[in-house]
Amino acid sequence: MIQHAGTALVTGASSGIGAAYADQLAARGHDLILVARDAARLRAAADRIGRETRVSVEVMPADLARPAELAAVRDRVATDASLALLVNCAGLGPLGPSLDSPAELYDGMLDLNVRALQTLTFAAARAFAGRSSGAIINVASAVALIPERFNAGYAAQKAFVLALTQGLAAEIGRKGVRLQAVLPGVTRTEFFERAGADIGQIPAEMIMEARDLVAAALAGLDAGETVTIPSLTDLGDWQAFEAARFRLGPNLSHRVPAARYGLG
Numbered sequence: 001m002i003q004h005a006g007t008a009l010v011t012g013a014s015s016g017i018g019a020a021y022a023d024q025l026a027a028r029g030h031d032l033i034l035v036a037r038d039a040a041r042l043r044a045a046a047d048r049i050g051r052e053t054r055v056s057v058e059v060m061p062a063d064l065a066r067p068a069e070l071a072a073v074r075d076r077v078a079t080d081a082s083l084a085l086l087v088n089c090a091g092l093g094p095l096g097p098s099l100d101s102p103a104e105l106y107d108g109m110l111d112l113n114v115r116a117l118q119t120l121t122f123a124a125a126r127a128f129a130g131r132s133s134g135a136i137i138n139v140a141s142a143v144a145l146i147p148e149r150f151n152a153g154y155a156a157q158k159a160f161v162l163a164l165t166q167g168l169a170a171e172i173g174r175k176g177v178r179l180q181a182v183l184p185g186v187t188r189t190e191f192f193e194r195a196g197a198d199i200g201q202i203p204a205e206m207i208m209e210a211r212d213l214v215a216a217a218l219a220g221l222d223a224g225e226t227v228t229i230p231s232l233t234d235l236g237d238w239q240a241f242e243a244a245r246f247r248l249g250p251n252l253s254h255r256v257p258a259a260r261y262g263l264g
Contacts, residue, residue, distance in 0.1 A: 007084060009077060010089060011089050011120070012035070016089075018087070026055045030084075031055050033076070039059065060076065065111040083127070084128075088117045088120055090117075125177060138165045140158045140183050141161075143158055145183070166181065180220065184213050187213050188210060189210055217230060
């Protein structure tokens with residue numbers, strides 16, 4: 001089980017993966033602060049979770065793509081001494097291939113998927129490092145590892161989430177702060193409907209339920225994983241990928257270009 005007692009703040013908590021995190025963290029005994037744009041859905045979820053689990057559930061309606069509303073949530077993360085866990089689930093997806101999506105859509109995606117997540121992650125990291133405890137879960141995507149197979153802008157943003165989490169874990173992991181990037185594959189949520197896509201066109205064996213995804217992700221957190229890929233059957237594949245990546249290290253920066261370019 002998670003070793004960090006206290007309150008969990010979950011963004012994107014009104015539906016999908018965020019809602020599943022809210023349910024399962026409450027079942028683990030965490031008090032909750034639920035953040036999303038839809039105040040009515042948040043309040044309904046808070047009432048239900050409170051009745052079922054007896055934990056304290058607070059709602060904090062906010063559109064994290066709006067600077068003032070993001071700042072309010074950031075300040076809460078930075079100053080609430082009871083907060084022990086931040087779960088960044090809020091996100092926005094594309095409408096088909098990269099050039100088929102409206103150009104202005106990418107501004108909103110960057111605001112929510114990158115800027116808001118980074119803002120809250122750094123606020124939590126500073127607060128948690130200051131008291132040598134706490135955990136940050138950032139929901140990325142498996143497309144961070146295979147950008148050739150999905151919308152390029154979205155894949156790049158999820159690759160940012162993965163790199164941010166790994167880099168920050170290396171910086172502050174020794175200060176008692178846990179960081180985890182979760183890389184879902186196709187998950188049954190409202191994501192596809194909002195994007196105008198038909199999830200029914202995807203083979204059923206590729207689609208994971210949000211509750212199962214979150215259960216696996218929390219098991220990965222318990223196991224100490226910095227990167228959790230709930231669908232990955234053989235952990236050795238990820239370990240081999242990481243080993244190959246680190247082998248590049250000694251040759252990523254030299255005084256002269258590699259001899260293979262024939263520059264003499």
